Structures are given as C-alpha cells and as structure tokens.
Amino acid sequence: MDRPEIILAPGPTPIPPEVLLAQGSPLVYHRGPGFGDIMREVTGRLKELYRTDADVLLMTSSGTGALESAIQNCFSPGDEVLVPVAGFFAERWASLARAYNLTVHTVDFEWGQKVDPARIAEALAAHPGTKAVLLTQSETSTGVIQPIQALAAVANDAGVMVVADVVSSLGAVPFAFDEWGIDVALGGSQKALSASPGIAFAAISPRAWGVSKTATNPRFYFDWAAYAKFAALKDPENPWTPAISVMQGLQAALRLYFQDGVQAAMARHQTLSIAVKEGAKALGLDLFGEGLEDNWTVTAIRAPEAADADVICESIRRDFACVLAPGQGPLKGKVFRIGHFGYFSELDIIRGLSALEMTLGSLGHPVKPGAGVAAAETVFMERR
Ligand SMILES: Cc1ncc(COP(=O)(O)O)c(C=O)c1O
Incomplete structure (x- = not known):
C-alpha cells in the first residue's frame, strides 16, 4: 500500500x-x-x-x-x-x-x-x-x-x-x-x-x-x-x-x-535536535560539524564504514518511506542529514531513528535494535 x-x-x-x-x-x-x-x-x-x-x-x-x-x-x-x-x-x-x-x-x-x-x-x-x-x-x-x-x-x-x-x-x-x-x-x-x-x-x-x-x-x-x-x-x-x-x-x-509561541517552538527544535544527536551516537555514529549544541535545525551525521551516506538515504527511503537529506558538495556520500525543525513531534523523530536503525543493520553496520530509539526517548523523558 x-x-x-x-x-x-x-x-x-x-x-x-x-x-x-x-x-x-x-x-x-x-x-x-x-x-x-x-x-x-x-x-x-x-x-x-x-x-x-x-x-x-x-x-x-x-x-x-x-x-x-x-x-x-x-x-x-x-x-x-x-x-x-x-x-x-x-x-x-x-x-x-x-x-x-x-x-x-x-x-x-x-x-x-x-x-x-x-x-x-x-x-x-x-x-x-x-x-x-x-x-x-x-x-x-x-x-x-x-x-x-x-x-x-x-x-x-x-x-x-x-x-x-x-x-x-x-x-x-x-x-x-x-x-x-x-x-x-x-x-x-x-x-x-x-x-x-x-x-x-x-x-x-x-x-x-x-x-x-x-x-x-x-x-x-x-x-x-x-x-x-x-x-x-x-x-x-x-x-x-x-x-x-x-x-x-x-x-x-x-x-x-x-499558538505555542516562539520560545516553545525553539525549545522543541532544541529538544528534537538533542534527541537525534543522542540517538545517532547510540547507534555508534559520529556527528559532523562544530558547535553541535547550537544547531537545532539539522544534524549532519557521518556515514559509518559499512555504508555510503547516499546508499543509506536511498535504502531508508525505499524500505521505510523516510526521506533523509544526503550530503552536498564535498560531503556527498560522507554525511547524511536529519532535519528537526518545523512541524515535527517526538514520535516523528522516534520513527526516523527506528527506520535508521533497521536500515543501518541491513547495510551491515552493527546496531543493537532499539538503541537509538531508547537514547532519544531518554532525552524526551528527561526534558518533559
Ligand atoms: C540556508 C539556505 N539558504 C537558501 C536556501 C535555498 O532556498 P530555496 O531552495 O527555497 O530556494 C536553502 C534551502 O535549503 C537553505 O537551506
């Protein structure tokens, strides 16, 4: 369907x-x-x-x-x-x-x-x-x-x-x-x-x-x-x-x-950003870029040895209908990006991380199922 x-x-x-x-x-x-x-x-x-x-x-x-x-x-x-x-x-x-x-x-x-x-x-x-x-x-x-x-x-x-x-x-x-x-x-x-x-x-x-x-x-x-x-x-x-x-x-x-106001929107972006970063780290991935604590718009994640970043983006889209952004310019194939600003909820991020875990697993990167999701849930529970 x-x-x-x-x-x-x-x-x-x-x-x-x-x-x-x-x-x-x-x-x-x-x-x-x-x-x-x-x-x-x-x-x-x-x-x-x-x-x-x-x-x-x-x-x-x-x-x-x-x-x-x-x-x-x-x-x-x-x-x-x-x-x-x-x-x-x-x-x-x-x-x-x-x-x-x-x-x-x-x-x-x-x-x-x-x-x-x-x-x-x-x-x-x-x-x-x-x-x-x-x-x-x-x-x-x-x-x-x-x-x-x-x-x-x-x-x-x-x-x-x-x-x-x-x-x-x-x-x-x-x-x-x-x-x-x-x-x-x-x-x-x-x-x-x-x-x-x-x-x-x-x-x-x-x-x-x-x-x-x-x-x-x-x-x-x-x-x-x-x-x-x-x-x-x-x-x-x-x-x-x-x-x-x-x-x-x-x-x-x-x-x-x-309705919620500017401060609430920014706090949401910050929380979603932390959850994505903690989720990615729990999957054994490295984050890209300086000043990660400030970057609440999009997180760039380095592709693991097992898979090119473009392959990760293609696989997750094909298998889970989940669109991540590939790397641009010299970062093509090296990083993929997850956006977390706008009309995203906590569960959108959980879905994305879950799809990412399964995709990485199928591409040969060792993951413990649920590890990324658990790390993100922990962030959400702590920041409620
Ligand atoms: C920082 C920045 N500037 C400019 C643009 C270009 O905007 P548009 O694609 O709406 O022309 C984008 C789009 O992603 C962007 O992220």
Missing part, C-alpha cells in the same frame, strides 16, 4: 493538516480586503519573528529568489562584497553575487566549521572597499549555526552592511534583526514555519532602503520599491499575482506557530 513519505529533511518540512486545509480552500482574490487581511496578518507575525520594526516584504518565490532580490536591489556591478564560506549555501551567496558581476572576496573555512568573526574583521580591514557581508545563519549543508550576531557586530564596526540568509533559521533558532544590526534578512515559507514552498520574505533596514535607491543592478520582478508601494495600499497587495494558496497556508501555519 502506498503511504505518504515521512520527510525528515531540512525543508520542505511536514505540513500540518490545518495548513493543508487552508491552502486547499477557495482562493481569496488577491486584490482587495480579504487578501489585504492575510497580508497584514502574515507580515505582522513575520515582523515579530524577525524581531523588527523594519519593513518585511513578501515575494512569490523560493528562498533563492529572496537572496537574488537582495543582490539586485542593494548593489551595482563591481561592488565589493565579502562572503565567509563554510558550506554549500554560503557558496550559493558567492555564486549569486558573481552572476551580477559583483567583486566577491571569500574567506574560506573548512565545511562544518563555525565562521570566526576575528578572521572576518581581518578580511574587512584588508578589503576596505567592501560594501556588505553576505552571511548564512543556518548553514543547512553542515547543520552549523553561524554566529551572525558577532559577525554582524564586526561588519557594523567596519561600517559595512549585513545581508543575512535566514532561510533555514528564521523561527528555528534565535534571531534579532534590529538588535543585531542586520540590514537585510531573507527567509522562506517551507522551513521552520512548515508551510508549502513558494513565499519568500525580505526584512529591509532603513540603511538598505537608502542603498537600494542608488544601486544600479537590473531588477523588475523583485524590485523592492514595487513591493513596498503595493504593501502600503489600504488593503495591502503584491505587485504581481502572488501564490495565493501558499499565502493562505502560511497564514494558518503562522497561527499554529504562534
């Missing part, structure tokens, strides 16, 4: 039934009061999550579209940007900036390391023409949560703008746009908020708005000025036809998220 797969990947994350119902409901026409109410509510709740009084714009795209909108609106060809690279998504920042002919200075770290703010300060001193740093808070390819508060402080000391990818961290781990001095932060609907993919967000500081007025990169679909103009209408709108169904779902997802 076909059954839905359990997604235990770092996005898209499982979607609650309330959200599915909302996005399957009749469309609310996107110009006028009904949609205006949705826009107002969603924007207000996102501002709370971002912890900002600045503008938050909603765009119909995946997260990468929001990243691209920042490059289009804030920069001109030849502008210098600095990108600390410690994983796949930081590399994406560098590629995106190069695609718009920016001058990209990278500071390279081993994948899985935390970016060292002192090295960023040195690099900014070595490149005094730098206009912005492009940061990634949750480096989804390694699971590492980068210290962007400290990195933003270093950038602000150097008088440099801070542009942050918070696609897989907004709502998952602490973030404070205003307090940390961030200029632009880009998020997406399909990660910690557990809505469908399709809506991306940009929080924009007054400094970034100022810069966007003189930046000359070409822009049309993602022209922030157009979004701001339509958002300021009596009934806020999008300039183009938005993904209305996804917006309806996102409204429901945010209502659910705020």
Whole structure:
C-alpha cells in the first residue's frame, strides 16, 4: 500500500493538516480586503519573528529568489562584497553575487566549521572597499549555526552592511534583526514555519532602503520599491499575482506557530535536535560539524564504514518511506542529514531513528535494535 513519505529533511518540512486545509480552500482574490487581511496578518507575525520594526516584504518565490532580490536591489556591478564560506549555501551567496558581476572576496573555512568573526574583521580591514557581508545563519549543508550576531557586530564596526540568509533559521533558532544590526534578512515559507514552498520574505533596514535607491543592478520582478508601494495600499497587495494558496497556508501555519509561541517552538527544535544527536551516537555514529549544541535545525551525521551516506538515504527511503537529506558538495556520500525543525513531534523523530536503525543493520553496520530509539526517548523523558 502506498503511504505518504515521512520527510525528515531540512525543508520542505511536514505540513500540518490545518495548513493543508487552508491552502486547499477557495482562493481569496488577491486584490482587495480579504487578501489585504492575510497580508497584514502574515507580515505582522513575520515582523515579530524577525524581531523588527523594519519593513518585511513578501515575494512569490523560493528562498533563492529572496537572496537574488537582495543582490539586485542593494548593489551595482563591481561592488565589493565579502562572503565567509563554510558550506554549500554560503557558496550559493558567492555564486549569486558573481552572476551580477559583483567583486566577491571569500574567506574560506573548512565545511562544518563555525565562521570566526576575528578572521572576518581581518578580511574587512584588508578589503576596505567592501560594501556588505553576505552571511548564512543556518548553514543547512553542515547543520552549523553561524554566529551572525558577532559577525554582524564586526561588519557594523567596519561600517559595512549585513545581508543575512535566514532561510533555514528564521523561527528555528534565535534571531534579532534590529538588535543585531542586520540590514537585510531573507527567509522562506517551507522551513521552520512548515508551510508549502513558494513565499519568500525580505526584512529591509532603513540603511538598505537608502542603498537600494542608488544601486544600479537590473531588477523588475523583485524590485523592492514595487513591493513596498503595493504593501502600503489600504488593503495591502503584491505587485504581481502572488501564490495565493501558499499565502493562505502560511497564514494558518503562522497561527499554529504562534499558538505555542516562539520560545516553545525553539525549545522543541532544541529538544528534537538533542534527541537525534543522542540517538545517532547510540547507534555508534559520529556527528559532523562544530558547535553541535547550537544547531537545532539539522544534524549532519557521518556515514559509518559499512555504508555510503547516499546508499543509506536511498535504502531508508525505499524500505521505510523516510526521506533523509544526503550530503552536498564535498560531503556527498560522507554525511547524511536529519532535519528537526518545523512541524515535527517526538514520535516523528522516534520513527526516523527506528527506520535508521533497521536500515543501518541491513547495510551491515552493527546496531543493537532499539538503541537509538531508547537514547532519544531518554532525552524526551528527561526534558518533559
Ligand atoms: C540556508 C539556505 N539558504 C537558501 C536556501 C535555498 O532556498 P530555496 O531552495 O527555497 O530556494 C536553502 C534551502 O535549503 C537553505 O537551506
């Protein structure tokens, strides 16, 4: 019998039934009061999550579209940007900036390391023409949560703008746009908020708005000025036809998220993260990456000698309809990743670990059945 797969990947994350119902409901026409109410509510709740009084714009795209909108609106060809690279998504920042002919200075770290703010300060001193740093808070390819508060402080000391990818961290781990001095932060609907993919967000500081007025990169679909103009209408709108169904779902997802509140969501992510890590260790697996205590979004686990990580992902999906994420870039085949942010419960993690135990056993890695599950249950019982 076909059954839905359990997604235990770092996005898209499982979607609650309330959200599915909302996005399957009749469309609310996107110009006028009904949609205006949705826009107002969603924007207000996102501002709370971002912890900002600045503008938050909603765009119909995946997260990468929001990243691209920042490059289009804030920069001109030849502008210098600095990108600390410690994983796949930081590399994406560098590629995106190069695609718009920016001058990209990278500071390279081993994948899985935390970016060292002192090295960023040195690099900014070595490149005094730098206009912005492009940061990634949750480096989804390694699971590492980068210290962007400290990195933003270093950038602000150097008088440099801070542009942050918070696609897989907004709502998952602490973030404070205003307090940390961030200029632009880009998020997406399909990660910690557990809505469908399709809506991306940009929080924009007054400094970034100022810069966007003189930046000359070409822009049309993602022209922030157009979004701001339509958002300021009596009934806020999008300039183009938005993904209305996804917006309806996102409204429901945010209502659910705020039922328990931000602190409860983060505490849940932390507990699930500890359970996954303890479960993996109990199966004799090694964890990947620095600062494991901070990384509540996704855990990267090294494949054991017995099996390539991609084979583990393929086998567990085929045999147990459980989707884990494979390694990316140089980590392909070496690590697999378990996502634990969004609409996951304790029992989702138990199911995933149980499937993992049986999969590893069948691939020849010695496991004691129940060991991973027992370790996770212990974490859950202790933290109740
Ligand atoms: C940190 C980070 N940035 C950017 C993206 C790209 O987002 P999207 O696939 O929604 O374009 C992802 C997706 O996994 C991500 O994890």
